[in-house]
Amino acid sequence: MFDIAFSELVVIAIVALIVIGPEKLPKVARTLGALVGRMQRYMAQIKEEVNREDRFAELQKLQEEIKAAANSAQAGLQAKTNEIVQDMSVTSDTNVQANSEKPASTQNSKE
Secondary structure (H helix, E strand, C coil), rough: CCCCCCHHHHHHHHHHHHCCCCCCHHHHHHHHHHHHHHHHHHHHHHHHHHHHHHHHHHEEEEEEEHHHHHHHHHHHHHHHHHHHHHHHHHHHHHHHHHHHHCHHHHHHHHH
């Protein structure tokens, strides 16, 4: 987190010992340690929340892509179905016209 060398820590400890005094130094160190621990936990929670929101946004994007693909596939299937139904109706109309245009003797001979 901070780039503090060991020699700098020694200087800080000596100054703190002189300024605070040997009686209050352990209590101040404990309090400072607790505050640093809380700050680290708070930062970890914030990072986790940001990561969670990022994953949620990615999942929403993926969901939209899947919906678009499903809608596209559905539209393609619907178009093919309509095409097949139209081809079948044209084929049946052609068969009906062909049967009605045949001479009566041809139709009777088949029956």
